[in-house]
Amino acid sequence: MKKITVFTTTTCAYCGMVKKWLDSKGISYNVVNLDEQPEMQKEVYAKSGALTVPVTLIENDDNTEEIVIGYNLSRLASVL
Amino acid sequence: MYGAPWCPFCVSLKAKLEKRNIKFIYKNVDDEGVRDEMSSLTNGNQTIPVLFVGEIYKINPSEKDLKEVLMSESESSQKTYDVIMIGAGPTSLAAAIYTAREDIETLIFEKGIIGGLAAITDMVDNYPGFEEGVEGLALAEKLQKQAERFGAKIELGEVQSIKKDGNVFVLQTTSGEMKSKTVLIGTGSEWKKIGIPGEQEYYGKGVHNCATCDGAFYRDKRLVVVGGGNSSAQEALFLTKFASHIDILIRKDSWKASEVLVHEVEKNDKITVHFNTIPDEIIGGVVDGLPRITKVIATKDGVKTDFETDGVFVFIGLKPVTYFLKDSGVEFDEFGFVKTDKKLMTSVEGIFCAGDVRSGATMQIASAVGEGASAALSIREYLEALNR
Numbered sequence: 015m016k017k018i019t020v021f022t023t024t025t026c027a028y029c030g031m032v033k034k035w036l037d038s039k040g041i042s043y044n045v046v047n048l049d050e051q052p053e054m055q056k057e058v059y060a061k062s063g064a065l066t067v068p069v070t071l072i073e074n075d076d077n078t079e080e081i082v083i084g085y086n087l088s089r090l091a092s093v094l
Numbered sequence: 095m096y097g098a099p100w101c102p103f104c105v106s107l108k109a110k111l112e113k114r115n116i117k118f119i120y121k122n123v124d125d126e127g128v129r130d131e132m133s134s135l136t137n138g139n140q141t142i143p144v145l146f147v148g149e150i151y152k153i154n155p156s157e158k159d160l161k162e163v164l165m166s167e168s169e170s171s172q173k174t175y176d177v178i179m180i181g182a183g184p185t186s187l188a189a190a191i192y193t194a195r196e197d198i199e200t201l202i203f204e205k206g207i208i209g210g211l212a213a214i215t216d217m218v219d220n221y222p223g224f225e226e227g228v229e230g231l232a233l234a235e236k237l238q239k240q241a242e243r244f245g246a247k248i249e250l251g252e253v254q255s256i257k258k259d260g261n262v263f264v265l266q267t268t269s270g271e272m273k274s275k276t277v278l279i280g281t282g283s284e285w286k287k288i289g290i291p292g293e294q295e296y297y298g299k300g301v302h303n304c305a306t307c308d309g310a311f312y313r314d315k316r317l318v319v320v321g322g323g324n325s326s327a328q329e330a331l332f333l334t335k336f337a338s339h340i341d342i343l344i345r346k347d348s349w350k351a352s353e354v355l356v357h358e359v360e361k362n363d364k365i366t367v368h369f370n371t372i373p374d375e376i377i378g379g380v381v382d383g384l385p386r387i388t389k390v391i392a393t394k395d396g397v398k399t400d401f402e403t404d405g406v407f408v409f410i411g412l413k414p415v416t417y418f419l420k421d422s423g424v425e426f427d428e429f430g431f432v433k434t435d436k437k438l439m440t441s442v443e444g445i446f447c448a449g450d451v452r453s454g455a456t457m458q459i460a461s462a463v464g465e466g467a468s469a470a471l472s473i474r475e476y477l478e479a480l481n482r
Contacts, residue, residue, distance in 0.1 A: 025306040027213040027231050031206070035250055040105030049310045056383045059299075065385050066298040066308050083298065087205060087250060088268060 016094070017073040018043035021058050024050075028085040029068040035087065041094060043070075096121050096132040097143040103154055104143040110160065111145075174262055175199045177473055178274035180253045180418070183210025184459050185449030186280035187237035188466030190246035193473060200245070201274070203267060205252035209234020210282045211412075211450075212459050214306050215325075216332035219354070221459050231306075233459070256422045256445070261480070263444065275480060276473050279419070279432055279440070279447040280466065283412035283457075288320060292376030292387075293408070299385035300378050301406045305329040309336045311384075312405050318390045320373055321409035322346060327355040329409055334364045341401050343371040343392055345410075370395045376406055414451040427453040437472040438465065446473055 018036070020043050022029035036043050048055055048067065055065070062069045062081050070082040072093055080093045095111065095118050097104030111118050123129040123142055132144055136151060145152050145160075152159045177193055179186035182204035194200045207213045215230030224233075242248070251268040256277060258264075265272045285303040287293055293301055302308045309332060317337045319330045322344035330340050342359070347369045349356045359365050371394040378387040381404075390401045414431045416424075425433045425441040431453035438446050448465035450457050455465065 023307060023310040025216065025231075025309070026304075027207050027209070027234075028304070028307055030231070031208065031250075034208075038109075038250065039102065040109065041102045052310075052313070055311060059384050063385075064298040065300060065311050066302065066304075068307075085206060087252065091268075 015075065018094075019046055019071045019073075020044070021046050021048055021054070021067055021069040021071070023048050023067050026067050031085045032068045032070055032090070035085075035090060036094075039094070095119070095143055095145050096123055096128065098123050101142055107143045107145065107155065173273070175201045175272070175274040176477055177201075177276045177278055178203065178253075178263070178265055178272060179278040179280055181210065181279070181281035181415070181449075181451075182208045182238070182248050183280055183282045183449060183462065184212050184234070184237055185210075185282065185462040185466040185469075186278060187234075187241045187246075188463040189278055189280065189448065189470040189473070190241040190466075191237075191244060192467055192470030194241060194244035194246040196474060197245075198474060198477060200241075200247065201272070202241070202246060202248045203251055203253050203265075203269075204248060205250075205268075207234070208238050208248060214304050216306050216328065218459060220352075237463075253418050255418055255420070258423070258442065258444070275444065276476060277445045278466075278469055278473065279416075279424075279445065279451060280449045280469075281415040281418075282450040282462075283414050285408065286411045286413050288373055288408055288410060290373055290375055292378060293406075296376055296378045296385065296387060296406075300387040300404075301376060301408065303408055305332050305407055308405075309333045309407075312336050314338045315404035316402060317341070318343060318373075318387075318401050318403040318406045319409065320406065321411070322348075323350045323409065323411065324352055324355055326409040327351040327359050329407060330365055331355070331358055331362065333407065334362055337364065340365045341403065342367045343373055343390070343401070344369050345372050346370070368392075368394055368401075371399070373406075374398075412450065412457065416451060429453075431455070437475075438469045439472060439476070444476065446476075 020032055058069050059065055062083055064083050072080040082089045121128050141153050145155050176199040179202040182202045186202050190200045212230045213234035217227050218230050219227040253265050253267050255266045262273045263277050313336045317340045319342045330342055371392050373390050373392045375391045377389050386404050387406055392399050423442045427433055432447040432451055433453045434440050434447050438448050440447050446469045448469040449462040
């Protein structure tokens with residue numbers, strides 16, 4: 015099963031929308047708040063190439079990864 | 095339908111069928127014999143969910159698959175709404191409170207944040223009824239809850255085009271084709287870009303439009319904020335929670351922002367304001383493993399000036415969101431905003447428009463909400479005349 019992690023900051027409204035969308039699809043996910051774990055910023059940038067949130071990391075069963083930057087509904091829907 | 099409670103795609107499909115009022119038999123593959131039964135009917139397939147409609151089956155059906163197999167059975171694919179509102183910002187949410195409360199079947203489409211730009215504004219100080227101000231996101235959530243309390247539905251998706259077909263409007267959307275007797279355009283606006291070298295290259299990697307999203311990446315860093323209006327002032331004040339120092343670059347020789355905000359900015363030790371300053375180029379790189387802007391080159395009072403910085407936030411104004419109206423017949427003013435009459439109807443009968451995307455709008459949350467309410471009353475009047 016895919017493992018999904020959403021990287022957020024506390025005041026980020028787009029992050030809330032990604033979580034709402036995942037909830038509406040019944041998809042479970044973990045949340046990493048970069049305000050609370052600033053040490054994760056470098057890892058997020060290394061994976062996404064972006065210094066922004068939300069970033070959704072999808073880890074597939076075959077060890078491949080997909081990254082969705084921002085609240086990008088069409089990309090989220092196609093990946094998930 | 096064959097599925098399992100632990101399967102998120104099964105949960106999603108079940109919800110979709112229930113939303114469409116489709117009667118179906120649900121079979122849990124964890125129950126004895128059910129998985130073998132499913133597998134024998136689907137050529138050995140073990141993937142769930144599987145949806146059978148008669149003898150036709152689809153494995154993990156997409157929206158398109160669902161439309162294909164359910165078209166003759168689905169009420170929602172043939173449903174004609176009374177009003178479809180495009181954009182779930184304060185305009186449409188306010189309008190929906192009025193329409194849904196009067197049993198006008200209301201659907202709101204939103205491709206971004208429910209609440210629009212208001213939702214990503216840190217603090218709204220001038221919205222009536224909140225004497226201490228209100229966080230933008232909190233205000234958006236209250237508007238949403240109120241609209242939904244009366245039965246308005248919000249669809250997370252994008253409207254791609256609108257055409258009139260007889261007495262109804264046909265909207266092509268990411269959720270399929272939708273029909274409605276009336277349409278309210280409440281798509282608001284989006285942030286303009288400066289259009290200088292480095293801006294696109296570093297967008298999301300040092301150049302930002304959303305302080306509440308990305309301000310946290312700049313704890314104890316220097317920032318440049320570009321813009322001379324209320325948003326620039328408000329967001330700069332928010333960013334002082336993180337940044338060590340902020341340089342605000344303003345093109346003209348004075349603020350456009352309100353005096354209250356300007357006063358707050360001026361007494362903040364972390365902020366320096368630079369008038370007659372036009373950014374020319376954004377220079378960046380990677381510092382300590384993270385993308386950083388290193389400086390903004392600007393022209394200040396006619397002199398080339400470097401502003402050392404770690405990030406740039408741009409708030410230089412808004413442009414209307416109207417791309418989906420191509421070929422709709424709706425007319426625009428010379429700046430691209432939608433023209434309306436006194437009843438907030440556009441040049442196309444039955445399409446209404448309100449809020450920031452409308453020609454003549456005053457770009458305030460309070461007026462957006464007011465226009466939404468007015469548009470709702472016009473829509474009600476129009477529908478009553480249609481039904482006579």
